[in-house]
Amino acid sequence: MIQFNNVTKIYANGIKAINDVTLRIRKGEFVFLVGPSGAGKSTLTKLLYREEIPSRGQIIFNGKSLARIRPREVPYLRRKIGMVFQDFRLFPQKTVFENVSFALEVTGASNREIRKVVPVVLNLVGLIEKADSFPDYLSGGEQQRVCIARAIVNNPVLIIADEPTGNLDPDTSWDLMNLLLDINRRGTTIIMATHAWDIVDAMKKRVVALKDGRVVRDEMRGVYGHEA
Amino acid sequence: MRLSTLRYYFREAFLSIWRNSWLSVASIGVVAVSLLILGSSLLLVVNANRIAQGLESSVEISVFIKDETTPDHVRDIKFEIEARPDVARVEYVPKEQALKEMMENLGDDQDILAGLEEKNPLPDAFRIKTHTVDQVAPLAAWLEAFARVDQVRYGQGVVEKLLTISRWVRTAGAVTMVLLGVAAIFLIATTIRLSVFARRKEIGIMKFLGATNWFVRFPFLLEGMLLGLAGSFVAVVVIYFGYLSLIGNINLSLPFMRLVTERSLIISLMEGLLALGLAIGATGSMISMRRFLKA
Ligand SMILES: Nc1ncnc2c1ncn2[C@@H]1O[C@H](COP(=O)(O)OP(=O)(O)O)[C@@H](O)[C@H]1O
Numbered sequence: 001m002i003q004f005n006n007v008t009k010i011y012a013n014g015i016k017a018i019n020d021v022t023l024r025i026r027k028g029e030f031v032f033l034v035g036p037s038g039a040g041k042s043t044l045t046k047l048l049y050r051e052e053i054p055s056r057g058q059i060i061f062n063g064k065s066l067a068r069i070r071p072r073e074v075p076y077l078r079r080k081i082g083m084v085f086q087d088f089r090l091f092p093q094k095t096v097f098e099n100v101s102f103a104l105e106v107t108g109a110s111n112r113e114i115r116k117v118v119p120v121v122l123n124l125v126g127l128i129e130k131a132d133s134f135p136d137y138l139s140g141g142e143q144q145r146v147c148i149a150r151a152i153v154n155n156p157v158l159i160i161a162d163e164p165t166g167n168l169d170p171d172t173s174w175d176l177m178n179l180l181l182d183i184n185r186r187g188t189t190i191i192m193a194t195h196a197w198d199i200v201d202a203m204k205k206r207v208v209a210l211k212d213g214r215v216v217r218d219e220m221r222g223v224y225g226h227e228a
Numbered sequence: 229m230r231l232s233t234l235r236y237y238f239r240e241a242f243l244s245i246w247r248n249s250w251l252s253v254a255s256i257g258v259v260a261v262s263l264l265i266l267g268s269s270l271l272l273v274v275n276a277n278r279i280a281q282g283l284e285s286s287v288e289i290s291v292f293i294k295d296e297t298t299p300d301h302v303r304d305i306k307f308e309i310e311a312r313p314d315v316a317r318v319e320y321v322p323k324e325q326a327l328k329e330m331m332e333n334l335g336d337d338q339d340i341l342a343g344l345e346e347k348n349p350l351p352d353a354f355r356i357k358t359h360t361v362d363q364v365a366p367l368a369a370w371l372e373a374f375a376r377v378d379q380v381r382y383g384q385g386v387v388e389k390l391l392t393i394s395r396w397v398r399t400a401g402a403v404t405m406v407l408l409g410v411a412a413i414f415l416i417a418t419t420i421r422l423s424v425f426a427r428r429k430e431i432g433i434m435k436f437l438g439a440t441n442w443f444v445r446f447p448f449l450l451e452g453m454l455l456g457l458a459g460s461f462v463a464v465v466v467i468y469f470g471y472l473s474l475i476g477n478i479n480l481s482l483p484f485m486r487l488v489t490e491r492s493l494i495i496s497l498m499e500g501l502l503a504l505g506l507a508i509g510a511t512g513s514m515i516s517m518r519r520f521l522k523a
């Protein structure tokens with residue numbers, strides 16, 4: 001489903017954030033991206049949702065070369081990808097329900113569809129009771145679950161989670177991981193960049209380790225490792 | 229476009245206007261003032277032209293022809309005058325007819341002209357009407373150049389003065405309007421820029437949620453258009469009621485002054501002002517978005 005062919009990303013300031021990466025991720029996989037800060041994990045994900053464009057090499061997503069996608073089509077690419085960030089990025093003045101429904105509104109979904117789908121998704125992440133609360137009144141774990149609800153409400157084929165547990169305590173982190181695992185079992189591919197070595201070690205999923213923009217290790221049932 | 233999306237656009241636009249309320253009020257004010265000036269000068273021009281038109285029917289050019297001119301020559305000159313596109317009507321008035329008219333005009337006092345029939349001192353003449361008043365002066369100048377023409381007369385002065393005023397008002401109005409219009413556009417652009425700036429985080433979130441550029445931009449476009457529309461609405465209301473009371477006052481104090489009162493004309497003027505306000509607002513926000521909301 002995702003194929004990186006000799007991808008290099010050099011930022012305008014000359015930093016080579018991704019260096020000749022070739023990588024293949026199949027549909028339904030759960031992939032951890034590990035590596036020290038500045039290794040290029042976030043850049044790798046940004047290349048996928050076309051926040052950044054490779055300097056060299058090509059990326060195939062769902063059979064399409066991302067280089068060929070016109071700027072006009074980028075929003076439609078992003079609707080196939082759900083994103084979860086360490087800093088949540090919720091709308092503070094919208095309720096939980098509205099934050100989730102907004103991801104549907106953006107795609108021009110009807111009110112009927114919104115009323116049908118949003119409660120289902122909120123139920124899935126266990127936040128149906130908090131539908132009318134505002135993000136600032138929720139715990140970090142709850143906020144991150146709102147983000148996951150928002151990420152999956154459009155039925156994406158891929159979820160990109162960039163250090164989603166970075167701001168959460170260990171117990172809450174595990175709740176979140178179980179939720180992601182659950183979503184992965186329903187067939188959604190998940191790419192998660194993380195520093196949480198205990199989670200990586202316990203889950204025994206594919207681990208791609210980056211260092212200085214290069215893939216230094218790629219194991220199917222991997223552990224966090226010691227490069228970091 | 230779905231109704232819920234439309235509702236979202238309007239809610240966001242009004243929210244922005246509310247958040248930047250001071251700048252919004254300033255934008256509305258500048259749009260209102262510039263359109264107020266445009267509207268009033270347009271009304272002035274329309275009225276000046278109307279009055280000039282009224283005079284037009286009484287303005288005709290009299291061309292006196294030299295005595296020794298032959299009928300053949302007269303016919304040639306008439307053909308030549310008639311051939312001009314600005315000439316509406318040409319009438320040849322031989323001196324006998326002119327004298328008869330003069331006597332009729334004098335009525336009971338026509339005795340003073342007695343005996344003139346034999347040695348008529350009046351010249352033969354053409355009476356010419358143009359289509360519009362502003363064609364009178366150039367035509368008169370053209371007629372002066374004829375060898376057989378002795379004198380050209382028309383209501384010199386009045387018409388020109390009126391037209392000069394009307395032209396002056398038009399130019400001054402246009403210049404002020406353009407200057408203020410540009411100011412209004414840039415004020416709106418600034419307002420929108422602040423709105424965009426205040427929402428740059430939300431815009432970022434919308435982009436990664438897969439919002440199209442137009443979905444992101446439309447509330448800002450709408451905000452500018454609403455500001456422009458609000459300004460032009462203020463101008464329209466002020467002009468409309470101001471003009472109504474002017475018509476009332478003038479009818480009382482200067483009943484012979486006929487102002488333009490056709491509803492259809494006034495209403496289309498007001499519609500034009502509203503449309504212009506909308507356009508000013510849209511232009512302002514487009515400028516901002518081209519600079520601050522690229523792809
Ligand atoms: N927008 C940017 N412009 C310039 N340099 C950047 C930018 N984003 C990231 N970098 C640099 O690229 C390298 C990789 O960053 P990043 O992908 O964020 O790493 P990670 O997510 O693994 O910590 C770092 O050296 C970082 O400073």
Ligand SMILES: [Mg+2]
Nearest residue numbers: 041042043162
């Ligand atoms: Mg990062």
